[in-house]
Amino acid sequence: MTDAVEYDVVVLGAGPTGENVADRARAAGLSTAVVESELVGGECSYWACMPSKALLRPVMIQADARKVPGVRQDVQGPLDVEAVLAHRDDYTSHWKDDGQIAWLNGIGARLYRGQGRLHGPRKVVVEGFEGEHHVLTARHAVAVCTGTRAVLPDLPGLAGARVWTSREATSAQAAPGRLVVVGGGVVGTEMATAWQALGSRVTMLVRGERLLSRMEPFVGEHVADALTAAGATVRTRVRVASVQRADATGPVIVVLDDGELIETDEVLFAMGRAPRTDDIGLETVGFEPGSWLPVDESCRVDGTEWLYAVGDVNHRALMTHQGKYQARIAGAAIAARAQHVPLLETDRWGAHSATADHDAVPQVVFTDPEVAAVGLSLAEAEAAGHRVRAVDQDIAAVAGAGLYVDNYRGRARMIVDLDREVLLGVTFVGPGVGELLHSATVAVAGEVPVSRLWHAVPAYPTISEVWLRLLEAYRDGR
Structure with a gap:
């Protein structure tokens, strides 16, 4: 079955950023379609912000309580891992998106489930999960809000080792006895904090000189000291050369570049993000598949009049709250252009400029x-x-x-x-x-x-x- 429908705005990706673009477009009276190939709610709801913070909240409470007189004697035992994981599962809605779909329906946006690809200017073709095809044409804007995926290095043995990325680290159903974390950024430090407290013996392998190297130097020192005091091993200036896992139930052998072998039950690679733009038809509108999309202050893609890239895909500030902020800016700009209202492009802190992406990006790292x-x-x-x-x-x-x-x-x-x-x-x-x-x-x-x-x-x-x-x-x- 193939149908062709026209909307004012078509949004690729139904994570928090795409949902907010849709919300702003609908609030301005624009008809809006949203296309999603996975769960409505995106990475943040199911494999990032929500599950990771649900894992970390009991850890932080226990750590603080152990430093308060009158309470510390009651919280010396281990965390109830089963209860913590059940709490995490509740906050991911058990990886079901019924509630998010209901919200989209409630604002009047039309959801298309399947793989959406650009097919020339202003056109998106959706290949549905049951073989149906939809051809969507956007009168005013197509917004790419497909987010990012975890980067895995090109290492010998990696493909067959079934390593963790952030998705496995936030959705695991049991604490591994031993966990190696490769990377010292936000994901690496947060997941090291969580799983160490949940019973894993954590070893962090960091290429640089300190943890959280993009922040003030004293930050990484405090976090490393606390992780070490909690029982984790933090090693800096080390590189992984290869990984090996012989069979489905066996351990992973991590080989360092100096030949040292580290045996572990699981290994998490937390080494950055790449844009999920490799299979959305960018080549049909003159852009390289898999690339970041450069944008102006209203999040409109450079050199276009109709294409927007909002959230992680534009590489301005890879955080959920910044993506939602950009969505509010982009939604206002799309509506203004559709209604032929002049944009406040010269106002640095105006309604159509995502200035905070440069000057005021807030970030919390939920470590201890x-x-x-x-x-x-x-x-x-x-x-x-x-x-x-x-x-x-x-x-x-x-x-x-x-x-x-x-x-x-x-x-x-x-x-x-x-x-x-x-x-x-x-x-x-x-x-x-x-x-x-x-x-x-x-x-x-x-x-x-x-x-x-x-x-x-x-x-x-x-x-x-x-x-x-x-x-x-x-x-x-x-």
């Missing part, structure tokens, strides 16, 4: 201790040519930190633009700092002058009083 950062690090600010000063503060010196847990260990840094007296970036590491991040995001995105921040009074006694200590250190030249 937590990491929270927004904007530029010191190295990034200096590389961009800003005249800056880094102001550091030991969070443990704040009364609220001592009340939060005994022997609190953490650090805060703010990066001040000395020419404009505004913040370019803020980083926290320590227990509970994730909830501090939005205040920093508002300060950075709002370009709030340091002089005005003095009037944002932190409540006593909370960890947020670290803001006052940072401002005092800046004023006093410390």
Whole structure:
């Protein structure tokens, strides 16, 4: 069966980004089709944000409780792994997308299940799971929101070793006795934290000199120290040469480039992401299959009038919340262009410019201790040519930190633009700092002058009083 239907907007990919593009298009009165080849809700709902945080939340609570008098004696035993995994399964809706489909239907978007491919300008052909074909034409826009997939290195033995990627790490039904994690970024550190606490003996193999190398140097030091104290082994400046698994139930042998052999039950490769654009028909509209798609500030693909790339596929800021932010920007731009309304393209922080992708990207790493950062690090600010000063503060010196847990260990840094007296970036590491991040995001995105921040009074006694200590250190030249 083949049918041909015309819509105002066609969205490829029904993850959080695609869902939000569809929502914004429908809110503007535009007819919208959404095409999805897997589960509606995407990577975040089933194999990334939601399951990983469901795994990590009990770990963080237990770690904090063990540092609080009157509670620590009751939480010394191991976590209930079965209960933690069941909690994780609930948060993934047991890998069923009925609720997400109902939401799409509720906003009035039409869902097509199957593989969608571009077939020339403004046209998408959908090959359904039961052999049906749909030809969708977009009057105004096609939005590519297909996200990314895990990158696996080209190593001898890898193809037959059945290694883990982020998907297997977040959906595993049991804790492996031994787990090797290759990579020291966000996925690697979070999954090392989770599975170590759930009973695995974790070894991290990191090519660089430290964990979380894109963040301030002290961040990786805090996380590595905590992982080591929890029983994990963290090894830096090592490279994997090959992997071997002899049979379905046997161990994996990880071979390092110096010939050392490490035996493990499972090995997770957490070495970055690649765009899921290899099989969506990019070649029919002049782009290389499998490539990232360059876009303008409204997320419209360079050189086109109708094609948008929103979320991870444009390689601007590979995080769910940034994809949803971009979707709001792109949806507003698509609607404005459809209605022949001039775009606010010259307004840096206007409704049609995804400026935060450059200047105010927030990120929380749910390790123990937590990491929270927004904007530029010191190295990034200096590389961009800003005249800056880094102001550091030991969070443990704040009364609220001592009340939060005994022997609190953490650090805060703010990066001040000395020419404009505004913040370019803020980083926290320590227990509970994730909830501090939005205040920093508002300060950075709002370009709030340091002089005005003095009037944002932190409540006593909370960890947020670290803001006052940072401002005092800046004023006093410390």
